[in-house]
Amino acid sequence: xxxxxxxxxxxxVGRQSIRLHDRFYFAEALAxxxxxxxxxxxxxxxxxxxxxxxxxxxxxxxxxxxxTIGVLPTSRLEEGRDRRxxxxxxxxxxxxxxxxxxxxxxxxxxTQVAAIESLRPALPTAAPVQSAEVFExxxxxxxxxx
Numbered sequence: 572x573x574x575x576x577x578x579x580x581x582x583x584v585g586r587q588s589i590r591l592h593d594r595f596y597f598a599e600a601l602a603x604x605x606x607x608x609x610x611x612x613x614x615x616x617x618x619x620x621x622x623x624x625x626x627x628x629x630x631x632x633x634x635x636x637x638x639t640i641g642v643l644p645t646s647r648l649e650e651g652r653d654r655r656x657x658x659x660x661x662x663x664x665x666x667x668x669x670x671x672x673x674x675x676x677x678x679x680x681x682t683q684v685a686a687i688e689s690l691r692p693a694l695p696t697a698a699p700v701q702s703a704e705v706f707e708x709x710x711x712x713x714x715x716x717x
Contacts, residue, residue: 577612577613577614577615577622578612578613578615579610579611579612579613579624580610580611580613581608581609581610581611582608582609582610582611582623583606583607583608584601584604584605584606584607584608584609585605585606586605587599587601587602587605588601588634588637589601589609589611589621589623589634591611591613591621592613592647592650593639593640593641594618594636594638594639594640595636595637595638595639595640596611596620596621596634596635596636596637597634597635597637598623598632598633598634598635600631600632601623601632601634604631608626609623609624609625609626609631610623610624610625610626610628611623611624611634612624613647615646615647615648616646616647616648617645617646618636618639618645618646618647619635619636620633620634620635620636621633621634
């Protein structure tokens with residue numbers, strides 16, 4: 572095994588196989604680890620095998636690719652490129668649809684003014700003003716408790 576740093580993920584062992592990124596890997600010796608969790612180290616360029624390690628990081632065995640779910644590229648890098656390209660296309664399609672909708676429904680100044688005026692609350696009608704009572708107080712003689 573080459574001394575290369577590879578990505579690792581925790582996987583569960585079941586029926587002498589493990590599942591990692593929609594790929595199934597098989598090894599007969601995995602029967603000893605049925606129901607346990609192991610660390611799977613994989614190569615980004617080659618999906619044909621994974622290296623399994625126990626919880627202490629000790630190498631346990633190598634498992635070979637047995638099956639894949641759906642049609643997958645031969646490497647995880649290609650898979651990532653495909654996902655990025657699909658996302659970019661989806662965003663561009665959304666942008667094209669937005670441009671078409673803007674073209675079909677032009678915004679004019681008259682429609683904007685009408686929309687703004689419909690948002691403005693109606694001004695309340697002014698209530699008649701009543702004259703206030705006037706009190707005259709002489710500050711020098713207002714207290715009459717002398």
